[in-house]
Amino acid sequence: MDKRVTFRGWLLPAALVLPQLAVTAVFFFYPAGQAVWQSLFIPDPFGLKSQFVGTGNFEFLLNDPFYRASFVTTAVFSSLVTLVSMGVALWLAVLADRLIKSSGTYRTLLIWPYAVAPAVAGVLWLFMFSTRVGLVAWYLGLLGYEWNHVLNGEEAMALVVIASSWGRISYNFLFFLAGLQAIPRSVIEAAAIDGARFWKRFWTIVFPLLSPTTFFLLVVNVVYAFFETFGVIHTITSGGPQQATTILVYKVYADGFVGQDQGSSAAQSVILLVVVGLLTIIQFKYIERKVHY
Amino acid sequence: MATITLDNVHKKFGDTEVIHGVSIEIAEGEFIVIVGPSGCGKSTLLRMVAGLETVTAGEVRIAGARVNETEPMDRDIAMVFQNYALYPHMSVFDNMAYGLKIARVPQPEIRDRVAAAAEMLQLEAFLNRKPRELSGGQRQRVAMGRAIVRKPKAFLFDEPLSNLDAKLRVQMRLEIKDLQKELGITSLYVTHDQVEAMTLADRMIVMNEGVAEQVGRPLDVYSNPGTEFVAGFIGSPATNFLSAEAVGESGRGAAKLGIRPEHARLCKPESGFVRGRMTYAEALGAETLLHLRLPDGALFTLRQDGGGSIPHEGDDCGIIWEERNQLLFLPDGGRL
Ligand SMILES: Nc1ncnc2c1ncn2[C@@H]1O[C@H](COP(=O)(O)OP(=O)(O)OP(=O)(O)O)[C@@H](O)[C@H]1O
Ligand SMILES: [Mg+2]
Numbered sequence: 001m002d003k004r005v006t007f008r009g010w011l012l013p014a015a016l017v018l019p020q021l022a023v024t025a026v027f028f029f030y031p032a033g034q035a036v037w038q039s040l041f042i043p044d045p046f047g048l049k050s051q052f053v054g055t056g057n058f059e060f061l062l063n064d065p066f067y068r069a070s071f072v073t074t075a076v077f078s079s080l081v082t083l084v085s086m087g088v089a090l091w092l093a094v095l096a097d098r099l100i101k102s103s104g105t106y107r108t109l110l111i112w113p114y115a116v117a118p119a120v121a122g123v124l125w126l127f128m129f130s131t132r133v134g135l136v137a138w139y140l141g142l143l144g145y146e147w148n149h150v151l152n153g154e155e156a157m158a159l160v161v162i163a164s165s166w167g168r169i170s171y172n173f174l175f176f177l178a179g180l181q182a183i184p185r186s187v188i189e190a191a192a193i194d195g196a197r198f199w200k201r202f203w204t205i206v207f208p209l210l211s212p213t214t215f216f217l218l219v220v221n222v223v224y225a226f227f228e229t230f231g232v233i234h235t236i237t238s239g240g241p242q243q244a245t246t247i248l249v250y251k252v253y254a255d256g257f258v259g260q261d262q263g264s265s266a267a268q269s270v271i272l273l274v275v276v277g278l279l280t281i282i283q284f285k286y287i288e289r290k291v292h293y
Numbered sequence: 294m295a296t297i298t299l300d301n302v303h304k305k306f307g308d309t310e311v312i313h314g315v316s317i318e319i320a321e322g323e324f325i326v327i328v329g330p331s332g333c334g335k336s337t338l339l340r341m342v343a344g345l346e347t348v349t350a351g352e353v354r355i356a357g358a359r360v361n362e363t364e365p366m367d368r369d370i371a372m373v374f375q376n377y378a379l380y381p382h383m384s385v386f387d388n389m390a391y392g393l394k395i396a397r398v399p400q401p402e403i404r405d406r407v408a409a410a411a412e413m414l415q416l417e418a419f420l421n422r423k424p425r426e427l428s429g430g431q432r433q434r435v436a437m438g439r440a441i442v443r444k445p446k447a448f449l450f451d452e453p454l455s456n457l458d459a460k461l462r463v464q465m466r467l468e469i470k471d472l473q474k475e476l477g478i479t480s481l482y483v484t485h486d487q488v489e490a491m492t493l494a495d496r497m498i499v500m501n502e503g504v505a506e507q508v509g510r511p512l513d514v515y516s517n518p519g520t521e522f523v524a525g526f527i528g529s530p531a532t533n534f535l536s537a538e539a540v541g542e543s544g545r546g547a548a549k550l551g552i553r554p555e556h557a558r559l560c561k562p563e564s565g566f567v568r569g570r571m572t573y574a575e576a577l578g579a580e581t582l583l584h585l586r587l588p589d590g591a592l593f594t595l596r597q598d599g600g601g602s603i604p605h606e607g608d609d610c611g612i613i614w615e616e617r618n619q620l621l622f623l624p625d626g627g628r629l
Contacts, residue, residue: 193371196395
């Protein structure tokens, strides 16, 4: 039933996909190729010569306890960001879906955080939680809780998770709301007449029918948490304290640009690429199958 | 099984009132059809009984108990929607079992009840399919099955057959009637199709613009319409309306005279109550519909047996009827 446009020749279709292919080639394949190439060398300290080491960089990384710790950190961080940003967004969308009248206003207000760049969001949250001048930190202090994400690794993690999830909630909210509104009202009404109350309906009807949206957001948010949260980490914690918030993508930067270990940094990029690729494949293979109805 | 009572029920959406006080007492096991043109408030009325719309004023009672404030899930009714509203991610079995599972009916009993319903509706072969793998008629049956397994106090139907083709519609109409008779469950059925209304109803409510114009048994409503609207809406081809003056019947204040197509006969031009010029004839075999143009330009439809002689196009004819068959209406549409 899908409508397909059929082209007669190959020239026009080729011309139409060319710009996209060119962009992908210049900004993805070329740097990716470079990363793979560089990951096979160790440059000397002055950057004048490089020595071919084969898989040496990779072997070193996989035996490096710091690098392994960063893997765990990334797993914790991206699970939390995905869970928080999707969970809160779904909650808000369910509430907004019940209010049909003024949902436009809510939608507008809720979409604003998405327009804020991650680094700026990072600074905002940093101010609010700043140990010395932060409003939230001050209130927490009044409640008898001493907030100090500069020293406490768990607090630092909590803060970067909040800051990273915040802007994302808007994005997820829009998709969830659209997904909810696409569910035929009569199906919900039929369930109500069948005796299902709100939460029962939510878990047995709404959530399953929303699963294509949820799946899509899952993939997108995991990729986001892996890559696009760099700005947040960089502005708030710079990966600290004691590497408690050094996620893989931040380590690529820290080792490559700060530590000037370009071979290792390139190898890390390659690993990161493979990990995300694998994750996406797994998600599509195993979760997508359960999503269709 | 239960009685349903509507007691002067009103419904407003914002400032517009769409139901202006409808009352009816429905007996246990009775099949009531709500019929009326599009937008007259049939679905709204039904949805108020279901609990899907609030009642602005008046009272809805099920089995004698006021249910205005009762949630749909606590009313113990079942509803069949126009688009069936099946759960797309569940199998046919699960669709039918859903309400039973929520009511915590034991597993073996669920299986038995679904199996019994599936047998009644010839759905046994499809129990493991998803709704999207079914035809329209099969989906309709699943929706019916979902309603009957629960053994509710009442069935509510909102135009359940309007998405089916003509042949299937006739077949399902008979099946619904059979099922309802067999189960004896009080039913409220909404349709805009007067054939469905005539054939299914024990009693029907003819609605117009949020008002119940007439409540009664189908044949009573047909032969004795209470208002001009009912006379025009029930019956196909529709009742012919003439100005009472033109036929010399304006004496007692009547404004219009209605005569059903089957009650009029042709005669010589000079001996008819009115005169008409033959415009065209539809010979349907068993019967023939004759359409005549009256002097004031209106069309008059007349039904005669298939064997009768058909006048030629352009012939002048007289139209006559027995006086006891004529329906006289007041200027406000009421019956004289
Ligand atoms: N949620 C609503 N908000 C405002 N007006 C409504 C709403 N639902 C229905 N109406 C109005 O109420 C009137 C009756 O609608 P209803 O759906 O009951 O008609 P119906 O008789 O079922 O028509 P149909 O045969 O086309 O289904 C219509 O004028 C409709 O515009
Ligand atoms: Mg309707």
